[in-house]
Amino acid sequence: MDQPSQTKNLRIPGPTPLPPEVRRALAAPIIGHRSPELQSLMSRVRRRLKQVFQTEHEVLVFTSSGTGGMEAAVANLLSPGDRVLAVSVGVFGERWVRLAEAYGAQVDRLAFPYGEGADPEVVLAWLRGEGPYRALFITHNETSTGVTNDLGALAAALGDLGDERPLLVVDAISSLGAIDLRTDAWGCDVVVTGSQKALMTPPGLALVSVSSRALAASGQARNPRFYWDFQRAMEYATGRNQTPFTPSVTLLQGLDVALGLILDEGLGERFARHEALASYFRQGAAALGLEFLAREAVRSNAVTALKVPSGITAEALVGRLRDEYGIEVAGGQGPLKGQIFRVGHMGWVTQEELADVLRALREILNR
Numbered sequence: 001m002d003q004p005s006q007t008k009n010l011r012i013p014g015p016t017p018l019p020p021e022v023r024r025a026l027a028a029p030i031i032g033h034r035s036p037e038l039q040s041l042m043s044r045v046r047r048r049l050k051q052v053f054q055t056e057h058e059v060l061v062f063t064s065s066g067t068g069g070m071e072a073a074v075a076n077l078l079s080p081g082d083r084v085l086a087v088s089v090g091v092f093g094e095r096w097v098r099l100a101e102a103y104g105a106q107v108d109r110l111a112f113p114y115g116e117g118a119d120p121e122v123v124l125a126w127l128r129g130e131g132p133y134r135a136l137f138i139t140h141n142e143t144s145t146g147v148t149n150d151l152g153a154l155a156a157a158l159g160d161l162g163d164e165r166p167l168l169v170v171d172a173i174s175s176l177g178a179i180d181l182r183t184d185a186w187g188c189d190v191v192v193t194g195s196q197k198a199l200m201t202p203p204g205l206a207l208v209s210v211s212s213r214a215l216a217a218s219g220q221a222r223n224p225r226f227y228w229d230f231q232r233a234m235e236y237a238t239g240r241n242q243t244p245f246t247p248s249v250t251l252l253q254g255l256d257v258a259l260g261l262i263l264d265e266g267l268g269e270r271f272a273r274h275e276a277l278a279s280y281f282r283q284g285a286a287a288l289g290l291e292f293l294a295r296e297a298v299r300s301n302a303v304t305a306l307k308v309p310s311g312i313t314a315e316a317l318v319g320r321l322r323d324e325y326g327i328e329v330a331g332g333q334g335p336l337k338g339q340i341f342r343v344g345h346m347g348w349v350t351q352e353e354l355a356d357v358l359r360a361l362r363e364i365l366n367r
C-alpha cells in the first residue's frame with residue numbers, strides 16, 4: 001500500500017483513513033439496488049466477507065453503524081426474560097449490558113478492571129457457578145482501554161460446558177481485519193463489525209456473521225425485530241444476493257474494494273503488520289516515558305491507550321496535537337475521560353504516520 005495522501009493524520013480508533021482505491025470506488029455511479037450489477041457486487045462482497053471473517057457461514061450486511069449490528073444480535077437471539085452474561089472490560093462491554101437490558105433480558109455482568117482482559121478461567125468458573133445462560137456477550141478488542149481479550153482461549157474454555165454452552169456473541173468492531181479472529185474455528189456464533197475501522201471503509205455498514213446455531217436460535221427467539229431480522233436478511237442474501245431493504249450501495253462499492261485490498265495483502269500478513277506497527281508505537285511511547293493503561297500481555301494491536309502525563313491536561317494534549325501538528329487522536333471515554341488519550345493504528349496506516357505522532361508527542365512533552 002502506498003503512502004496516505006491526507007494532509008491530516010487521522011489517528012483516532014475509527015473512523016480510519018481510506019485508501020485511494022476505496023475513495024475512487026466511492027465516487028462510482030450509483031447502481032440499482034435490485035439490479036444484476038448489485039447482485040454481482042453483493043455476491044463478491046459476501047464471498048470476501050466470509051474470507052475476512054474466517055467463516056463458512058453467512059455474513060449479513062446491515063446499513064447502520066456497528067451498534068446496529070450489536071442490536072441485531074440481541075433482537076434476534078433472545079426472548080424477554082432470557083438470562084445472559086455480559087463480560088465487560090470497558091465502555092463497549094457496558095454497551096452489551098444496556099442493549100440486552102433494553103430488550104428485557106436478565107443480564108449478569110462480569111466486569112474486569114479497566115486495563116485488564118477477561119480471564120478465561122474466571123469466566124468459565126462463573127459460567128459453571130451461575131449458568132446456564134442463553135448467550136455470552138463479549139468485546140474482542142475494547143477500544144476504550146486498548147485491551148484485546150484472548151477470545152481464542154475464552155472460546156476454548158466454553159467448549160468444556162457441553163450442552164450448557166451459551167451462544168457466543170462477539171463485538172469485533174475495532175478488531176476484525178486487524179487482529180486474528182477465527183469465527184468458525186473458535187465457535188463464535190455471532191460476530192459483529194463495522195465498516196469504519198480496520199475495514200478501511202466509511203462509517204455506515206454493520207457486518208454480522210451468523211452460525212447455524214445462531215440462525216436456529218433466531219427462529220425461536222421472541223424479541224421483536226423487523227429491520228434487523230436475521231431470517232429475512234438470510235433469505236435475501238443467499239436466495240437473491242440482495243438485502244431486504246435498500247442498502248447503502250455506495251458503501252458496498254467501497255467495501256468490496258477494501259475487502260479486495262485486505263485479501264490481496266493476506267490475513268496473516270495483515271495481522272503481522274498490525275502487530276509490528278503497534279509494537280513500534282508502543283516502544284516509542286515507552287521511550288518517551290509514557291505509561292500504558294493496559295497491562296502488557298493484553299495490549300491491543302489496533303489502538304493504544306496512554307495515560308495523560310502530569311503537567312498537561314488531556315484536553316490540551318489532544319488539542320495541541322490537532323491544532324499544531326494536524327494529528328487527531330482520541331481522548332478517554334466515560335470514567336476514563338481526562339485520564340487517557342488513545343492512538344489508533346488499524347487499517348490503512350504506515351509507520352511514518354506513527355513516527356509523526358511520536359515526534360509531536362516528544363515536542364509537546366519537552367515544552
Ligand SMILES: Cc1ncc(COP(=O)(O)O)c(C=O)c1O
Binds near residue numbers: 194
Ligand atoms: C469495540 C467497539 N464496540 C462498539 C462500537 C460502536 O460502534 P459504532 O459507533 O459504529 O456504532 C465501537 C466504536 O468505536 C467500538 O470500538
